Amino acid sequence: MKSKKSQIYKEASTLPSIVPPWLAAVLSAIVPGLGQALARAVQRGLVIFFSFISIIGLLVWRFKDAAPRDEGVVDIVRKAFRLEPIFVLISILFVIFYIWIIIDAYQMAKIAGKPDKRKPIVVMVLLILVFFVIGWQIGQIDLYAFVTKFGDALPAISRVLWPWERAITYPEETWMGTAGLETPCDDTPPPPTEPLEDKPYLIVDPTCGTPSEQIDQEDGTIEVMPGTKLHVEGYNFTPEKEVEIWWKDPAISQFRHREGGDILRVIPDENGYFEEEITWPYRLIPDSYLEGGANWELQGRQVTTIGDWEFSAELKMAIEKMIETIFIGMMATFFGIILALPFSFLAARNLMRANAFTLGIYYLVRGVLNIIRSIEPLIWAIIAIIIVGLGPFAGILALVVHSIAALGKLYSEAIESIDSGPIEAVTATGANWLQTIMYGVIPQIIPPFVSFTIYRWDINIRMSTVIGLVGGGGIGYLLTQWIRMLDYSAAGIAVWFIAITVALLDYISAEIRERFI
Amino acid sequence: MLEIRNLTKIYEDGTLAVDDVSFTVPDGEFLVVIGLSGSGKSTLLRCINRLIDPTEGEIIWNGIDLAKLEGDELRHARRKIGMVFQHFNLVDRSSVLTNILTGRLGYSKTWPTMLHRFPIEDREKAWQTLERLGIEDQAHKLARELSGGQQQRVGIARALMQDPELMLADEPVASLDPVLAHSILQHLEDLNQEDGLTIICSLHYLDLVQRYSTSVIGLKAGKLVYQGSKKDIRNMTDDEFKTIYGEEAIRISDTSLEGSLGEVVEQ
Ligand SMILES: Nc1ncnc2c1ncn2[C@@H]1O[C@H](COP(=O)(O)OP(=O)(O)OP(=O)(O)O)[C@@H](O)[C@H]1O
Numbered sequence A: 001m002k003s004k005k006s007q008i009y010k011e012a013s014t015l016p017s018i019v020p021p022w023l024a025a026v027l028s029a030i031v032p033g034l035g036q037a038l039a040r041a042v043q044r045g046l047v048i049f050f051s052f053i054s055i056i057g058l059l060v061w062r063f064k065d066a067a068p069r070d071e072g073v074v075d076i077v078r079k080a081f082r083l084e085p086i087f088v089l090i091s092i093l094f095v096i097f098y099i100w101i102i103i104d105a106y107q108m109a110k111i112a113g114k115p116d117k118r119k120p121i122v123v124m125v126l127l128i129l130v131f132f133v134i135g136w137q138i139g140q141i142d143l144y145a146f147v148t149k150f151g152d153a154l155p156a157i158s159r160v161l162w163p164w165e166r167a168i169t170y171p172e173e174t175w176m177g178t179a180g181l182e183t184p185c186d187d188t189p190p191p192p193t194e195p196l197e198d199k200p201y202l203i204v205d206p207t208c209g210t211p212s213e214q215i216d217q218e219d220g221t222i223e224v225m226p227g228t229k230l231h232v233e234g235y236n237f238t239p240e241k242e243v244e245i246w247w248k249d250p251a252i253s254q255f256r257h258r259e260g261g262d263i264l265r266v267i268p269d270e271n272g273y274f275e276e277e278i279t280w281p282y283r284l285i286p287d288s289y290l291e292g293g294a295n296w297e298l299q300g301r302q303v304t305t306i307g308d309w310e311f312s313a314e315l316k317m318a319i320e321k322m323i324e325t326i327f328i329g330m331m332a333t334f335f336g337i338i339l340a341l342p343f344s345f346l347a348a349r350n351l352m353r354a355n356a357f358t359l360g361i362y363y364l365v366r367g368v369l370n371i372i373r374s375i376e377p378l379i380w381a382i383i384a385i386i387i388v389g390l391g392p393f394a395g396i397l398a399l400v401v402h403s404i405a406a407l408g409k410l411y412s413e414a415i416e417s418i419d420s421g422p423i424e425a426v427t428a429t430g431a432n433w434l435q436t437i438m439y440g441v442i443p444q445i446i447p448p449f450v451s452f453t454i455y456r457w458d459i460n461i462r463m464s465t466v467i468g469l470v471g472g473g474g475i476g477y478l479l480t481q482w483i484r485m486l487d488y489s490a491a492g493i494a495v496w497f498i499a500i501t502v503a504l505l506d507y508i509s510a511e512i513r514e515r516f517i
Numbered sequence B: 001m002l003e004i005r006n007l008t009k010i011y012e013d014g015t016l017a018v019d020d021v022s023f024t025v026p027d028g029e030f031l032v033v034i035g036l037s038g039s040g041k042s043t044l045l046r047c048i049n050r051l052i053d054p055t056e057g058e059i060i061w062n063g064i065d066l067a068k069l070e071g072d073e074l075r076h077a078r079r080k081i082g083m084v085f086q087h088f089n090l091v092d093r094s095s096v097l098t099n100i101l102t103g104r105l106g107y108s109k110t111w112p113t114m115l116h117r118f119p120i121e122d123r124e125k126a127w128q129t130l131e132r133l134g135i136e137d138q139a140h141k142l143a144r145e146l147s148g149g150q151q152q153r154v155g156i157a158r159a160l161m162q163d164p165e166l167m168l169a170d171e172p173v174a175s176l177d178p179v180l181a182h183s184i185l186q187h188l189e190d191l192n193q194e195d196g197l198t199i200i201c202s203l204h205y206l207d208l209v210q211r212y213s214t215s216v217i218g219l220k221a222g223k224l225v226y227q228g229s230k231k232d233i234r235n236m237t238d239d240e241f242k243t244i245y246g247e248e249a250i251r252i253s254d255t256s257l258e259g260s261l262g263e264v265v266e267q
């Protein structure tokens, strides 16, 4: 049939053109490809027509997309050219293509019926270039941003690459000295702090005053009225160790003191003493807290580590979730194998071709397996989450479904490819059906089954690390959370665990495969 | 004694592979079947142990018509018929020992064999057979790790484990080089002469046919076109040969397939 077709095509191409060259050119200028088609190059005409139509479609979409608020072709094009100069390049290429179509129609009509064939190599390159440039624009590829912003991302990336400071923590104790303050000032300001033995304390002067205030100006700007200047002295702190200055406002929220926008750090001298001038900060406090005057508290805090290092909570969580991940992959593989086995026999052609009914089952099972397999585990996970909710079970379900389909296909192909020779030989010895299966079939399918199963377990572990991204449990879940919290070090720990585990399992499965096959 | 009567095999696709063939094989014979590729040699041999169901005809062996047997009766008849294959048909990934023990399956209870348990006598017999064929060193290797000649000896050993009274060999040496071919056929000759085993063997090489056969049949397009003794094949004429191998025979000799039947033409 194919040869017949090409014969017809051949005959047609030896005929002269239906239209004269100039008309072919005009027709192709109106309907691109029509001239070529009438010049007996139907295929060429169709390719040109559909390429042209799709480029037009893409261009309309991209131009509209670039200038969504503009009306009128000229405005849109002008705006798009200004915003994204790449459109100029696309348009030039497109115009070249259009001109080539017209010239080509002329020449095709001229050489129609003659044996010399023109191969459109240059225009093929041009076409590919057009689609490539449009693709570049659609993909919003921005190498400049990639290069220039790479530097900004380096701190985060370096934390991901080497996150291990975050893996251990030291238990901490806060060493704190305080002083009370009152606002507004009344007749009896609170007395200064009583000095303490062996414990840190602060003395503030004065002990009453007013916080900074923000005043909205007429012109919409905000002006800050600085609050009372305070002289702070600290005693009995651990020498030469940073003291953090904190406030506790009347609404009992605590915050760190900033002077001129920067966090204030003070280092006490060798006697544990420091002094510092600070401005009473601004704080928006609900009126109900201010009735009859309000008490503020100034705190000096020293955080000291006590005792030995221990593993951080993040590390522990990462380990727990990694184990969970491995088990998700394992359980999924396990159920996948058990459920794939019966399907694999139904999907093996050599077993099912006996009659029309079994052949029908074969096609049905094959079809369903193919459809299931073509849907990514991540999408199955989303579906599973709708049914059973977030968590590892959803992940297991998703991977099981995908494993059944993938393993079912691989197993059935293994069954299809078994050698009938040994089966014949075992039958010839007078063995019964069960014995023939046991000695002729099973030894042949075990190695590929083991191989495919290990391969699948490999994939499942890998997949289970990402199935958490959509909420299917495992380490992926932690990873997304930490990335959202911008905790790149913790995320780095998760990434490291994933990498190590996958590499390790790769190695192990390669070893097992070697032993078995 | 084996008596083939009017045996015909037509495959589902309509191919007439064996066409009304009748002949007799007395006990203790070394019968060689010759014929062009596609002439129906394999089909004929496979009909005898019913790996293929014949379309018509009778296969009378020791008074029983093998063509009519079903189920357990067929299996019991098969136990006594060993078969050796061109491509050995060993279970590649099983050990040599397991492959050989497979020959005892027909005599064993089903359930123990599911757990790879065989009676101790069978295991001893397996070792004796291995020794007899000179491959006892290979017992624990996987079948596929063996050389071709060793594999075919395993194939023979497997058939011997059946205590066969008839041995079918379908081009047992076609995938082996000439030296190995002789050593394998010598094993079969041994069995034929020492144990009185009846052997039906298809072969392609004239020198091998002349050297080992006690009688010969020739097939052409499924029909029996030649029947002769060892002496007859020694004195075979060009014309007789051409009736079996057709005009192609000359071409075969031109391509100088050494030792092939084509040489008959030149001799
Ligand atoms: N399963 C089958 N279905 C249909 N036709 C078959 C089948 N097996 C063999 N045939 C055909 O039957 C004929 C005889 O085949 P057979 O294998 O018996 O020949 P042979 O003499 O053994 O050939 P060779 O020397 O190549 O092994 C051939 O035409 C072959 O194509």
Ligand SMILES: [Mg+2]
Binding pocket: B041, B042, B043, B170, B171
């Ligand atoms: Mg054959």
